[in-house]
Structure formats: structure tokens, C-alpha cells
Amino acid sequence: MPERRPREIEIRAATEAELPAFDAVPHYVFASSPEEARAYATMPSPLPAECRLGVFVDGKVTTTYAWVPWQVRLNGRPTSIPGVTMVGTYPQFRRRGYLRRLMARAMEVHRERGEPAVILWASMGAIYQRFGYGRGSEYISYNVDPRFVASREEFTWDGEVRLIDQSSPDDRAVVERIHEEWATPRNLVPMRDAARWEYLWWEAQRKGHRVAVAEDAAGRARRFIEYTAKEHHQTGEPGPDQQMEVCGFFALDLDARRALWQYLRAHDLVLRARFGQVEPDDPLQDLLLEPRELRRATGDAMWVRVVDIPRALEARPYSDAGALTLRVHDDLAPWNDGVWRFETDGEQSRVTTAAGTADLDLSVNALASLLTVFRSATRIERAGMLSGDAAAVRRADAIFATAYAPHTPEGF
Ligand SMILES: CC(C)(COP(=O)(O)OP(=O)(O)OC[C@H]1O[C@@H](n2cnc3c(N)ncnc32)[C@H](O)[C@@H]1OP(=O)(O)O)[C@@H](O)C(=O)NCCC(=O)NCCS
Known part of the structure; x- marks a missing residue:
């Protein structure tokens, strides 16, 4: 048997020339009709090439990930929170860990770009919860x-x-x-x-x-x-x-x-x-x-991934002044994993690294639900996704409360 040549795997942005091959992946995995695919090719303001990351095996794209680089109002304050889209792997390349590698790289890219969090519509929550996404709003x-x-x-x-x-x-x-x-x-x-x-x-x-x-x-x-x-x-x-x-x-x-x-x-x-x-x-x-x-x-509706804890928590205004320490667990974005001290006067906030026992202990998924207040700290605790003493949980409820429930009436 001839030996199979080792495959070269690259994770990188698509070039302009690669865009048609890149876009063919989401068209295939989401079963776009030929008319939809043709209409898409004439769409005004397509995504910039730098907002498309792919896995390329021997130079051919197998897995895609893209984002709409927009400003999202987080409790009223504009924040760079891209809308992730076009996530797919051709069936013959699935379950080889390509999406996991791409997700890990995407977290680094969003962090380098200064983006505190990302949002997406999930085809299945099961795919994204393992990557640290939490529920951010209700449909x-x-x-x-x-x-x-x-x-x-x-x-x-x-x-x-x-x-x-x-x-x-x-x-x-x-x-x-x-x-x-x-x-x-x-x-x-x-x-x-x-x-x-x-x-x-x-x-x-x-x-x-x-x-x-x-x-x-x-x-x-x-x-x-x-x-x-x-x-x-x-x-x-x-x-x-x-x-x-x-x-x-x-x-x-x-x-x-x-x-x-x-x-x-x-x-x-x-x-x-x-x-x-x-x-x-x-x-x-x-x-x-x-x-x-x-x-x-x-x-x-929205699934939210906190990319960078200090940036995410400092991005939005709060309903009350106060301070909390948070022990957050994150295995995909290790820079988030640890103890954080969070202090806010309501308008301005500061997040610094800390040590020792924290007031609240939660996964990065649960932090996403708390950040948008899709769920209050009390409800997250009742679901077994957060622990802390009763006074700290009540304090988090008061601080994080928002005037409006999270809502993203946008298709992407
Ligand atoms: C979802 C999809 C992109 C995964 O691609 P992939 O390259 O096969 O993913 P990986 O091999 O890197 O698997 C990543 C992890 O997700 C899990 N996973 C993959 N597909 C899954 C699915 N459909 N349901 C539940 N978990 C899934 C894997 O078990 C793996 O878990 P682990 O890393 O903890 O072991 C691919 O199945 C696909 O294109 N599906 C159809 C399109 C789609 O649903 N896209 C998402 C749109 S929002």
C-alpha cells in the first residue's frame, strides 16, 4: 500500500480568491437552494474577507467560521460584539476536531481584535455549549x-x-x-x-x-x-x-x-x-x-460567548454600584480561567485578577447568561450553574439587572 502523504492543516483567514470556495461550505451544510446561493452572490455589502476564518486541508477549505462585525447595545452601551455565522464542516471531514481547532483560534482572533464577546444563532445548542457559549436571549x-x-x-x-x-x-x-x-x-x-x-x-x-x-x-x-x-x-x-x-x-x-x-x-x-x-x-x-x-x-435565540472577561464586564453599565469576586471556569479560552475582582459604580467598571475564594463560582457559559441578564444570578444558581453565598447572589441580581430583556431581532 502506498503511504498516504501527511495532510497539511492550516487555520487562517480566507483570501479574496478563496471566497467562492469558502462560501460553498455553508451553502452545502445549510442546504441552500441554487436560487438562494445565486441571490447571495449578488447581495450588497458582503462580509469582508478578514471576517472569514477557515480550516484548509492541503489548501482546500473544509470548515468555515465567519462574523458580522457590528456594534451591539449591551444594556444601552454600544459594544463590539460580532455576530458569528457560516459555521460548518463538509460531512466527509466531520468529527476530526477541525471545528474545535477553529473555535480555539477564533477566540484568539476576537481577543486580538478587542471584541469582548460574540453572539450566534445555533442550529443546535449541543454544539456550542461545549465551546463555552451560554444562552443570551429567548426567541x-x-x-x-x-x-x-x-x-x-x-x-x-x-x-x-x-x-x-x-x-x-x-x-x-x-x-x-x-x-x-x-x-x-x-x-x-x-x-x-x-x-x-x-x-x-x-x-x-x-x-x-x-x-x-x-x-x-x-x-x-x-x-x-x-x-x-x-x-x-x-x-x-x-x-x-x-x-x-x-x-x-x-x-x-x-x-x-x-x-x-x-x-x-x-x-x-x-x-x-x-x-x-x-x-x-x-x-x-x-x-x-x-x-x-x-x-x-x-x-x-442568541447564544453568547464571553471572549475576554475584563472587557465584557467593563463594557456595559449596571443598575447598582458594588463589588464581587468571580471564579470563572473556561477551558477553551484559558486567559479567562481564574478569579476576577469586579467593581462598578454603575456607569464605569473595573475588572482585575484576584486570588483566593471568590463570592461566586460559575462556568464561562453561565457568565454569558448573567452578562446579558437572560437569567438573574438567582435563577442561574437554581439551575445549579453558579454557587455562592446568598448575599453575594442577591448583590449580583441587583448589580446586573437591566432595563430591557435581551433581544436580538436580526437574522445573520
Ligand atoms: C457542527 C459542525 C460544524 C461540527 O464540525 P466538526 O468539524 O465535525 O466538529 P469537531 O470534530 O471539531 O467537533 C467539535 C466538538 O463538537 C461535537 N459535535 C460536533 N458536531 C456535533 C453535533 N452535531 N451535535 C453535538 N455535538 C457535536 C464533537 O463531538 C466535538 O466535541 P469535543 O471536541 O468535545 O470532543 C458540523 O457537524 C456541521 O457542519 N454541521 C452542520 C452545520 C451546522 O449545524 N453548523 C452549525 C451552525 S450554527
């Missing part, structure tokens, strides 16, 4: 028959709802301004820069989405929604048979929220309206006569 959806979701109180509104012209720069600017104002105080929300908007407007037109804004009596736009409606012919019975998909809704005040809800309910031919990525703080269930008619369902 909430509604699935309603608009006929049965009346408000508890009568609502009158002297503003107007109008469909915008998506090719008009002025109309686009109205929507972009609402989003920015909405996102600014929030938690785990990526800010949409010009490149992101260019992509989103392209995507909305490609998918035939409509965008409606609610304007108050003074003509100020306070909310927008993005949705599609199609004939569904599900029942074969006469009567309402359209299916509506609502994929974005951003409200600056309660009246605008109610006005757009009323507007959606006025679509008499809609049998089912499905809302994805609903804000956890959405007050709608408190406004309805029959809250259960929302058919609210939950699942996991």
Missing part, C-alpha cells in the same frame, strides 16, 4: 387569528398608518430613524449601519415585504412593521385564507404599538398572522381580552 413568537385578538380597552387614535415607498430615500430614513431610537436604550440589540440597511432593503424587496409606519397626529412616525401576506389555501373552505408573516416591529410608544396592532387586525382575509422574533418586553399580552389567543411560544 418568542405569536401565531394568531386576528379575529380573536381584541384589545381589553377601546382604543382611538388620531394618527395614521401608511405603507412606505421602499425606493424613497426619505421613507427609508423615517424607518431607519425609528429603529435607531428604538435600539438605543436596549439590550443585546445590534445597531444597523448603512451597510446593514442596504442589505435589509435589498432583502425586503427580494422577498416582497411591505413596510408600514404609524404616524401620530403631529405626523411623527413612531413605529414600523415589516410583513408579507399571501394566499394560503390551507382550509379549502370559503372565508379568510391568507397567511401573514410579521418579521419586524419596532415601536417607540404604546399608542403607535396599538395603532399598528389595529391595522394588522383590519386585514380581514388573514386567517393566521405569525410573528417571529417578538420583543420579550412586548406588552401586547397585557393589552388583550384573551391573551392566550396570541399562542405565544418560546425557544432559544
Whole structure:
């Protein structure tokens, strides 16, 4: 038998010339249709080459990892938290440890770039929990028959709802301004820069989405929604048979929220309206006569990986001043593993290395849930993922609390 030549394995960024071969990996593993793959090739503002890391075996890409380099509001403060995407290994190269090696390198790269944490949508939580990711936010959806979701109180509104012209720069600017104002105080929300908007407007037109804004009596736009409606012919019975998909809704005040809800309910031919990525703080269930008619369902949304503990803890503002020592366990990013002293006046924080017994003992996965306050310290402790004395756990609850629940209404 001829001896097989040893394989050369490199872990590095893809070059411009390698981008088509690189992008072919996620298209294959996520089973993109040929149309989707073609559309992707014409997408405006593609990811820069330096945001794609791969495993190359004898010069050919086998495993991919990329990220969208955006600013995410962490309890209101903009922070460089990239959105990781395109994670995949061709089936014939799986279970050889390529992703693990790539993940370890990616942690170093994010640290060198000064990025405190990363976020992603997981195809399976099992893949990422072993790499130190923890749950960072919840996915909430509604699935309603608009006929049965009346408000508890009568609502009158002297503003107007109008469909915008998506090719008009002025109309686009109205929507972009609402989003920015909405996102600014929030938690785990990526800010949409010009490149992101260019992509989103392209995507909305490609998918035939409509965008409606609610304007108050003074003509100020306070909310927008993005949705599609199609004939569904599900029942074969006469009567309402359209299916509506609502994929974005951003409200600056309660009246605008109610006005757009009323507007959606006025679509008499809609049998089912499905809302994805609903804000956890959405007050709608408190406004309805029959809250259960929302058919609210939950699942996991963002998975968060703390890359660099001092940077991550110093990045966000806190609800209370105080100090804590944390013993954090991390086997993939050894620079995180150890005891840390954390001190904050609420606005500014300082994290330094420490020694001895810590107030709280937790994995880097649990720290991710605490950082975004997907879970309070008390809830993390009840799940057996954190230990510490009762006073320290209560102190962590008070310090880490945020005004808004974490929410990332962005596909990537
Ligand atoms: C997930 C995927 C990228 C793993 O690639 P890989 O190169 O085979 O991974 P590795 O061999 O480095 O395995 C890494 C670790 O993850 C585990 N793992 C791999 N795939 C897994 C899966 N599907 N479910 C649970 N664990 C998995 C391995 O057991 C291994 O654990 P260990 O290092 O603690 O022993 C690959 O299976 C894939 O492309 N899947 C389809 C696409 C996908 O789901 N991507 C994630 C999108 S968010």
C-alpha cells in the first residue's frame, strides 16, 4: 500500500480568491437552494474577507467560521460584539476536531481584535455549549387569528398608518430613524449601519415585504412593521385564507404599538398572522381580552460567548454600584480561567485578577447568561450553574439587572 502523504492543516483567514470556495461550505451544510446561493452572490455589502476564518486541508477549505462585525447595545452601551455565522464542516471531514481547532483560534482572533464577546444563532445548542457559549436571549413568537385578538380597552387614535415607498430615500430614513431610537436604550440589540440597511432593503424587496409606519397626529412616525401576506389555501373552505408573516416591529410608544396592532387586525382575509422574533418586553399580552389567543411560544435565540472577561464586564453599565469576586471556569479560552475582582459604580467598571475564594463560582457559559441578564444570578444558581453565598447572589441580581430583556431581532 502506498503511504498516504501527511495532510497539511492550516487555520487562517480566507483570501479574496478563496471566497467562492469558502462560501460553498455553508451553502452545502445549510442546504441552500441554487436560487438562494445565486441571490447571495449578488447581495450588497458582503462580509469582508478578514471576517472569514477557515480550516484548509492541503489548501482546500473544509470548515468555515465567519462574523458580522457590528456594534451591539449591551444594556444601552454600544459594544463590539460580532455576530458569528457560516459555521460548518463538509460531512466527509466531520468529527476530526477541525471545528474545535477553529473555535480555539477564533477566540484568539476576537481577543486580538478587542471584541469582548460574540453572539450566534445555533442550529443546535449541543454544539456550542461545549465551546463555552451560554444562552443570551429567548426567541418568542405569536401565531394568531386576528379575529380573536381584541384589545381589553377601546382604543382611538388620531394618527395614521401608511405603507412606505421602499425606493424613497426619505421613507427609508423615517424607518431607519425609528429603529435607531428604538435600539438605543436596549439590550443585546445590534445597531444597523448603512451597510446593514442596504442589505435589509435589498432583502425586503427580494422577498416582497411591505413596510408600514404609524404616524401620530403631529405626523411623527413612531413605529414600523415589516410583513408579507399571501394566499394560503390551507382550509379549502370559503372565508379568510391568507397567511401573514410579521418579521419586524419596532415601536417607540404604546399608542403607535396599538395603532399598528389595529391595522394588522383590519386585514380581514388573514386567517393566521405569525410573528417571529417578538420583543420579550412586548406588552401586547397585557393589552388583550384573551391573551392566550396570541399562542405565544418560546425557544432559544442568541447564544453568547464571553471572549475576554475584563472587557465584557467593563463594557456595559449596571443598575447598582458594588463589588464581587468571580471564579470563572473556561477551558477553551484559558486567559479567562481564574478569579476576577469586579467593581462598578454603575456607569464605569473595573475588572482585575484576584486570588483566593471568590463570592461566586460559575462556568464561562453561565457568565454569558448573567452578562446579558437572560437569567438573574438567582435563577442561574437554581439551575445549579453558579454557587455562592446568598448575599453575594442577591448583590449580583441587583448589580446586573437591566432595563430591557435581551433581544436580538436580526437574522445573520
Ligand atoms: C457542527 C459542525 C460544524 C461540527 O464540525 P466538526 O468539524 O465535525 O466538529 P469537531 O470534530 O471539531 O467537533 C467539535 C466538538 O463538537 C461535537 N459535535 C460536533 N458536531 C456535533 C453535533 N452535531 N451535535 C453535538 N455535538 C457535536 C464533537 O463531538 C466535538 O466535541 P469535543 O471536541 O468535545 O470532543 C458540523 O457537524 C456541521 O457542519 N454541521 C452542520 C452545520 C451546522 O449545524 N453548523 C452549525 C451552525 S450554527
